[in-house]
Ligand SMILES: Nc1ncnc2c1ncn2[C@@H]1O[C@H](COP(=O)(O)OP(=O)(O)O)[C@@H](O)[C@H]1O
């Protein structure tokens with residue numbers, strides 16, 4: 001087991017109250033595995049990933065749980081100790097390739113900074129490695145492009161640069177937070193393909209965060225569905241797409257645009273909006289939007305239950321009543 | 329880039345012509361007639377006429393200006409009505425004192441302003457932030473002469489730590505090479521003179537720096553708060569580099585662009601503040617001298633000083649623009665933008 005997150009809780013202490021952005025989240029990632037986290041915007045995906053890295057800024061912070069990375073609890077480490085892991089053992093790429101690179105530094109300096117922070121290398125060696133990494137991620141004439149500033153590159157190229165930087169110290173885990181969201185569809189596919197290749201090449205695990213189930217289907221081995229800071233469903237990709245159980249997951253799947261569907265039927269949308277984190281509905285957080293909401297749902301929060309590796313948090317599948325996972 | 333700089337320097341010429349026309353007219357319309365002041369109240373009518381004729385003040389005003397500007401273009405700024413010395417000489421005897429004061433003040437203001445601004449932004453809403461912004465509030469609200477007097481009373485009067493007036497102990501005056509005592513004393517290896525000149529500079533430079541420091545601190549704080557929110561800061565942190573490096577090499581380096589603008593503007597306004605500071609601290613610079621010349625209607629000197637200050641403004645602006653291009657690779661000065 002490469003990463004084992006247990007009961008992670010991350011909170012933001014605001015003047016108007018405490019927002020629990022990540023609530024009792026547990027999951028594991030194996031070596032070389034691609035685990036996807038999906039959910040609408042605001043469901044706590046980014047906060048989860050930043051929590052792993054110890055990068056939650058005030059007024060937020062990890063309020064509980066364990067983050068066992070190679071059996072070491074990251075949530076107990078000092079910032080100094082975390083710095084040795086960030087960019088080295090665990091690295092990250094972000095949604096906005098346009099703004100995630102420092103606009104006033106040449107890209108080679110940005111990548112070399114990462115390398116020289118973690119590897120004992122001379123400037124010359126670090127530069128050679130930088131060029132090699134740029135080549136690996138498919139940047140043409142990497143030695144010249146290394147001298148470019150970010151604004152001289154396209155979005156797709158910048159995301160390749162981010163990837164080269166993140167992989168430059170051969171991490172065990174790459175966290176990719178919506179790496180394709182800001183890109184054109186064709187470029188999206190290229191970047192996903194790149195992540196896939198890099199996973200093979202470096203045999204690293206990937207935590208792929210996205211709100212796009214299409215991306216999940218393309219790339220992931222296993223999927224976690226998050227809603228309002230909680231995991232509501234977890235399964236391997238095939239199971240999740242063939243037998244989704246949580247009403248939220250069903251809704252998400254129905255709202256994927258189908259290319260072969262040429263009728264001008266309106267795309268399905270889950271009704272309503274993600275609740276304000278300061279005013280969560282009592283009981284199940286999805287109850288105010290759920291078609292199958294029952295009386296009990298508005299009073300109690302269902303537990304995450306597991307049957308045969310498929311986890312779901314919904315009273316429709318209550319083990320206590322049914323003894324077995326099955327839709328009513 | 330060189331081409332751009334050259335063009336900007338050429339643009340100095342119309343600016344200087346415009347400024348010279350304005351100051352020329354203002355002096356002649358609003359200033360009292362210099363003749364009775366130069367010759368004394370009891371001068372005869374004929375003597376006044378002779379003096380006016382000799383100094384070209386009886387010519388039509390456009391001819392006066394034409395004569396002045398053709399002289400100025402060949403480097404002749406005229407002579408002072410009182411000392412009969414060439415204006416250029418008068419100015420350059422006093423100008424280094426002012427520039428030295430202003431440069432030391434802007435360095436103090438920039439260093440402490442940026443320091444306070446960065447700490448305030450990084451420790452937002454903490455006691456450090458509150459203290460820093462309180463100092464900045466005092467800095468912008470306190471009149472310079474009042475601050476100067478307070479500094480004199482406390483540091484020279486009560487504590488006897490620092491001298492309250494002058495540039496240097498006359499016994500220690502270094503050889504005049506550049507006119508900047510700090511530099512001249514170092515060039516001549518005169519450490520005592522350096523120390524003494526420095527001690528004389530501390531109070532007036534601090535008084536002069538205070539306002540600019542406050543403005544720079546506020547600008548740095550807001551610029552840093554904005555940059556610290558940017559995505560690339562998160563990227564930098566995710567690389568595992570130290571927080572200090574994130575703040576200086578990434579955040580401050582990016583936040584510096586608006587800060588440099590403010591420093592440039594402040595350098596200009598420091599020259600204005602220098603007048604008051606020089607008066608309070610009996611600093612032998614150009615500011616207090618110019619005020620005296622305005623009151624005495626010494627037209628050539630005032631015109632010369634104004635031209636010089638206008639040139640400095642334009643040059644400071646140019647330097648700021650050049651620094652921009654170094655700070656921000658996205659800025660390219662093409663021919664079109666000139
Ligand atoms: N800096 C912050 N301050 C306060 N609340 C925050 C902050 N960042 C995130 N949150 C809260 O955490 C929730 C989840 O955010 P996030 O993880 O960014 O969602 P996403 O799933 O879209 O990545 C948000 O809805 C918000 O309530």
Ligand code: SF4
Nearest residue numbers: 284287290297314315
């Ligand atoms: S627990 Fe109830 S409200 Fe929540 S998802 Fe299941 S059926 Fe819907």
Ligand SMILES: [Mg+2]
Nearest residue numbers: 045046047178
């Ligand atoms: Mg997000």
